Amino acid sequence: MAETLLDLGVVERTSGSPSGSNHTFLQAFQVALEIHRMSIAWQALVELAVNEMERGKAEHSLELVTFIWENAEVNLVARERAGEMKSNLEALLTQGQIEAVRLQVQERTFADLVQDMSV
Amino acid sequence: MAQSLSLLRTTTDREALAETLALLAYLQYRKGELRQARLSAQESLELNQALNNPLGIAYGKIILSYIHLDQGENEQAYTLSKESLAICQDILGDPHATADSLITLSRAAEKTGRYSQAKRWAQEGLEISRATNDRWGAGQTLRQLGLIHFQLGETREAVDLLSRAYPSLERLAIAR
Numbered sequence: 001m002a003e004t005l006l007d008l009g010v011v012e013r014t015s016g017s018p019s020g021s022n023h024t025f026l027q028a029f030q031v032a033l034e035i036h037r038m039s040i041a042w043q044a045l046v047e048l049a050v051n052e053m054e055r056g057k058a059e060h061s062l063e064l065v066t067f068i069w070e071n072a073e074v075n076l077v078a079r080e081r082a083g084e085m086k087s088n089l090e091a092l093l094t095q096g097q098i099e100a101v102r103l104q105v106q107e108r109t110f111a112d113l114v115q116d117m118s119v
Numbered sequence: 120m121a122q123s124l125s126l127l128r129t130t131t132d133r134e135a136l137a138e139t140l141a142l143l144a145y146l147q148y149r150k151g152e153l154r155q156a157r158l159s160a161q162e163s164l165e166l167n168q169a170l171n172n173p174l175g176i177a178y179g180k181i182i183l184s185y186i187h188l189d190q191g192e193n194e195q196a197y198t199l200s201k202e203s204l205a206i207c208q209d210i211l212g213d214p215h216a217t218a219d220s221l222i223t224l225s226r227a228a229e230k231t232g233r234y235s236q237a238k239r240w241a242q243e244g245l246e247i248s249r250a251t252n253d254r255w256g257a258g259q260t261l262r263q264l265g266l267i268h269f270q271l272g273e274t275r276e277a278v279d280l281l282s283r284a285y286p287s288l289e290r291l292a293i294a295r
Contacts, residue, residue: 004285011265014269038151
């Protein structure tokens with residue numbers, strides 16, 4: 001079920017509906033949390049980070065992928081994609097911006113992230 | 120689950136051990152523990168082969184297909200799914216198991232670029248799932264058809280199919 005939402009979000013992004021795609025990924029994230037499919041929840045976060053990057057919000061995107069990258073519980077697929085995106089995003093930002101993101105991520109827990117996503 | 124496995128290993132009930140291992144493999148797969156899932160599925164498959172249990176063999180191959188697909192080993196998934204389909208359709212004539220085989224076979228065909236076959240098998244799976252009132256199967260085959268249309272660049276059809284797949288699966292989750 002949650003996987004289907006991930007697929008739908010990707011297709012919506014490709015078909016030029018970024019807001020629909022964001023909404024669908026958030027739904028996938030929530031459903032995955034409810035049914036304890038953490039691998040899907042992490043993938044939904046990666047997809048949300050892709051959407052943020054495409055919207056030109058590189059810092060927020062970096063914040064998300066850094067959080068994913070640094071979380072020990074993340075599955076391999078999500079971690080690899082987050083790592084790749086992290087390198088690409090860091091190449092776009094200044095050292096000051098990267099440091100600011102790093103400090104922000106350090107202060108946050110997964111519960112904070114879930115809270116933010118629920119708003 | 121670990122306790123029941125330990126107990127079963129001390130008994131002579133190989134059939135129950137094979138079933139429990141298959142269930143464990145599925146749960147490990149769902150949790151993303153692919154290495155452990157592969158070991159459990161492989162052991163279940165070998166036990167079922169020794170017991171000459173065709174349905175157990177077929178489901179062992181289906182679970183292994185899902186694991187291969189998640190690891191990008193699409194040709195292996197394709198071969199195993201074709202083997203499970205042959206058992207379920209030709210030997211057993213079991214519609215539920217046939218639909219389950221068709222879902223992984225269609226996915227493996229899609230991942231290996233065999234789009235027309237993938238579409239045909241997903242449609243066949245959808246028809247069987249609808250005829251047997253299998254909502255999970257219907258949802259999964261609609262999802263699969265959506266993914267095939269997406270790969271073919273037909274995004275409008277893909278959105279439509281995936282949007283239809285989700286409510287079908289959601290209703291099922293609520294019913295459970």
